Amino acid sequence: MSEQRREAVLRVEDLSIVYRTKRGDVKATSQVSFDLHPGEALALIGESGSGKTTISLALIRKLPKNAVITSGHIRYQREDSVQDVLKLSNRQLREFRWKDCAMVFQGAQNAFNPVLKVRRQFEDTAQSHGWTDKAAIRERALKLLELVRLDPERVYDAYPHELSGGMKQRTLLALGVLLNPQIVILDEPTTALDILTQRAIIDVLNDMQRQLRFSIIFISHDLSLAAEMADTVATVYAGEIVEIGPVNDIFYRSLHPYTYGLLTSVPTLEHLQDHLQSIPGSPPNLINPPAGCKFHPRCGFATDACKKEDPPLEHDIGTHLAACWHKDRLLESRKEPV
Amino acid sequence: MSPPILELKHVYRSFKRGREVIPVLQDINFAVNSLEFLCLVGESGCGKTTTGKIICDLLPPSAGAIEFEGKDIARLRGAEYRRFRRSVQIIHQDPYASLNPTHTVSETLSYPLLRHGLAGGRRGVRQRVHELLDLVDLSPVEDFIDKYPHQLSGGQRQRVSIARALTTEPSLIVADESVSMVDVSIRIGLLQMMMDLRDRLGVTIVFITHDLALAKYFAWEGRIGVMYLGRLVELGRTQEIIRDPQHPYTKVLLSAIPEPDPEKTRNKQHIQLRSEDIPRLTELPPGCSFHPRCPWFVEGVCDETVPQLASLPMAESGAEVACIPLERGKELVLHDA
Numbered sequence: 001m002s003e004q005r006r007e008a009v010l011r012v013e014d015l016s017i018v019y020r021t022k023r024g025d026v027k028a029t030s031q032v033s034f035d036l037h038p039g040e041a042l043a044l045i046g047e048s049g050s051g052k053t054t055i056s057l058a059l060i061r062k063l064p065k066n067a068v069i070t071s072g073h074i075r076y077q078r079e080d081s082v083q084d085v086l087k088l089s090n091r092q093l094r095e096f097r098w099k100d101c102a103m104v105f106q107g108a109q110n111a112f113n114p115v116l117k118v119r120r121q122f123e124d125t126a127q128s129h130g131w132t133d134k135a136a137i138r139e140r141a142l143k144l145l146e147l148v149r150l151d152p153e154r155v156y157d158a159y160p161h162e163l164s165g166g167m168k169q170r171t172l173l174a175l176g177v178l179l180n181p182q183i184v185i186l187d188e189p190t191t192a193l194d195i196l197t198q199r200a201i202i203d204v205l206n207d208m209q210r211q212l213r214f215s216i217i218f219i220s221h222d223l224s225l226a227a228e229m230a231d232t233v234a235t236v237y238a239g240e241i242v243e244i245g246p247v248n249d250i251f252y253r254s255l256h257p258y259t260y261g262l263l264t265s266v267p268t269l270e271h272l273q274d275h276l277q278s279i280p281g282s283p284p285n286l287i288n289p290p291a292g293c294k295f296h297p298r299c300g301f302a303t304d305a306c307k308k309e310d311p312p313l314e315h316d317i318g319t320h321l322a323a324c325w326h327k328d329r330l331l332e333s334r335k336e337p338v
Numbered sequence: 339m340s341p342p343i344l345e346l347k348h349v350y351r352s353f354k355r356g357r358e359v360i361p362v363l364q365d366i367n368f369a370v371n372s373l374e375f376l377c378l379v380g381e382s383g384c385g386k387t388t389t390g391k392i393i394c395d396l397l398p399p400s401a402g403a404i405e406f407e408g409k410d411i412a413r414l415r416g417a418e419y420r421r422f423r424r425s426v427q428i429i430h431q432d433p434y435a436s437l438n439p440t441h442t443v444s445e446t447l448s449y450p451l452l453r454h455g456l457a458g459g460r461r462g463v464r465q466r467v468h469e470l471l472d473l474v475d476l477s478p479v480e481d482f483i484d485k486y487p488h489q490l491s492g493g494q495r496q497r498v499s500i501a502r503a504l505t506t507e508p509s510l511i512v513a514d515e516s517v518s519m520v521d522v523s524i525r526i527g528l529l530q531m532m533m534d535l536r537d538r539l540g541v542t543i544v545f546i547t548h549d550l551a552l553a554k555y556f557a558w559e560g561r562i563g564v565m566y567l568g569r570l571v572e573l574g575r576t577q578e579i580i581r582d583p584q585h586p587y588t589k590v591l592l593s594a595i596p597e598p599d600p601e602k603t604r605n606k607q608h609i610q611l612r613s614e615d616i617p618r619l620t621e622l623p624p625g626c627s628f629h630p631r632c633p634w635f636v637e638g639v640c641d642e643t644v645p646q647l648a649s650l651p652m653a654e655s656g657a658e659v660a661c662i663p664l665e666r667g668k669e670l671v672l673h674d675a
Contacts, residue, residue, distance in 0.1 A: 047521040047522060047523060048521060164615060164616065166614065194381040194382060194548075194616070195381060195548070195550075195591055195594055195595055196381070196590065196591070196594055196611065196614065196616075197614070197616075198594070198596075199594035199595075199596075199608060200614050202596065203608075221521075221522055222596075223522070223598040224595070224596035224597055224598045224603060225596055227596060227597065227598050227599055227600045227603045227604075228596040228597075228600075228603045228604065247600045248600055248601070251598070251599060251600050252600075261523060262522060262523055263598065265522060265523055265524075265525065265526045266522060266526075266551070266598045267526075267551040267552055267554060267555035268551055268597055268598060268599065269550060269551050269554060269580060269592060269595055269597060270597070270602075271577075271580055271581045273558050274554075274555050276526045276530075276555065277526065278523060278524050278525065278526045278527030278528075278530070279523040279524065280527075282491045282493060282494075282521070282524060283521070283523075
């Protein structure tokens with residue numbers, strides 16, 4: 001663990017964020033900590049309003065104006081030095097974004113300027129980061145467009161409206177890695193795309209990551225996508241990471257009742273009948289979250305302890321951590337035949 | 339078997355955009371049996387929502403007929419037509435858009451009751467609204483009855499729209515992506531409640547979705563119809579379609595979908611398409627619309643003749659498939675990608 005700690009490219013420590021609203025402070029992110037290692041794909045899984053997008057926006061300091069970071073550090077390792085992203089000046093931030101850490105937003109349809117050719121948008125991006133050699137930009141862009149399995153020459157000289165949704169999404173991925181960032185953040189990379197287009201995007205992302213070796217943080221509500229792409233999965237509930245660990249541990253040996261509840265509420269395509277169950281209730285209001293463990297009102301394992309004290313995110317085995325007082329009971333309950 | 343509750347016969351629908359004519363549905367034929375679970379599945383633009391609207395007569399077909407309980411709905415008049423409108427209801431996708439924000443839950447549910455004279459006086463209406471909210475598990479009813487939509491969560495709103503669809507005691511409900519906008523953790527609960535309604539109220543539900551796994555769950559004991567670019571390409575028993583899909587498009591689709599299981603999904607064999615571009619509805623290719631992408635394409639056949647939905651001579655399954663090579667009893671030969 002200590003070795004991994006040293007080599008992490010990004011370390012988020014104790015990050016808390018509130019949104020100031022008329023109705024009160026929305027505690028969107030509470031004491032979130034995680035490490036991201038070189039070449040690792042980390043999935044932040046959660047439902048709408050869980051705070052997963054807030055976490056990702058904080059990483060590139062793009063939070064809305066009413067957001068306040070109340071605690072924490074985001075340490076970024078560049079070559080030999082470590083910088084705290086939360087302390088970067090505006091000039092340093094402009095460098096950091098895209099060159100070190102790129103974000104590909106949801107809805108690729110709207111990410112391009114409709115009146116500029118794709119070429120111009122690649123050039124503008126490169127030039128605003130001090131890269132002026134157009135021929136070199138072109139060479140890099142064409143290589144990346146080929147990597148995302150597009151016809152590079154055609155796409156480079158096209159207007160956005162000449163591309164289909166899936167092609168735009170792939171072009172956006174190529175543009176995202178133009179400056180060779182160490183970290184790429186993807187917000188719902190396949191949502192709103194057709195199934196066959198989703199498949200193409202997943203395959204392209206896997207190829208890109210293999211070749212360019214960047215680290216990925218992706219945010220999704222889709223467990224299948226995490227199962228397919230992630231090395232590490234973090235479950236986010238009510239602004240907290242309630243469980244984090246290697247993908248197989250999370251899917252086959254989950255230690256948090258919420259993660260387990262999510263897993264038992266998604267249908268599969270196997271040839272067998274699914275026996276599914278919803279999680280009762282709905283996610284809490286984050287202006288006045290429940291005391292203790294925020295999941296306790298919906299949890300079948302909850303006891304008085306859960307109402308009083310918020311369980312810490314703790315080690316169990318190796319790098320698998322969960323915030324629950326009743327991990328043993330959850331594991332025990334799953335041994336019983338259904 | 340009793341006659342089908344609903345039957346679509348050679349239904350076409352096109353929309354005009356400027357001088358362009360967009361063929362959204364072409365030659366749709368299927369029947370819905372009373373109390374069966376039928377799911378229409380397809381990607382965006384395949385015509386599944388238009389089909390749902392046509393079933394409810396919210397849109398007329400450009401050609402073809404819709405028969406409800408054996409009668410052509412275009413010929414229904416007066417009281418008979420009103421009875422049809424009461425009998426067939428729709429639940430829309432977006433519970434944020436489909437409920438009037440200025441009406442309380444009670445008002446939303448009372449209007450159809452009053453409009454169709456279904457519950458007697460004021461007291462009758464109030465009582466019926468209570469019953470409906472109980473049916474959709476919004477209890478205690480007092481906590482919900484006087485709320486406005488903005489005071490409810492997405493899941494609760496969708497329960498209100500389901501209750502609204504039930505006000506007229508329909509025998510057929512079209513549920514168009516009715517759980518897609520609801521959080522994953524409560525989606526299945528909503529779906530299970532809808533499935534229970536069949537047994538409790540004798541409602542037949544046609545479920546429309548883009549999510550094959552959800553379709554499989556909903557229609558496990560029923561049938562799935564797969565749509566592609568305005569046509570039904572495969573129709574058959576759910577368990578057979580999931581185990582042994584026949585149509586090339588269904589095969590590709592099933593192979594492409596990730597599973598919520600790391601080992602299974604990473605070891606899944608993906609069938610490569612010949613092309614990833616989806617044709618525009620205004621520029622549909624000749625013959626089978628899937629042929630430019632189909633890995634089993636047969637030149638001179640698939641690009642010339644439009645396939646019709648038909649039973650397969652060789653297959654044991656009762657599935658109907660629109661694919662000429664399959665219909666001729668040929669083994670499909672995979673092209674190299």
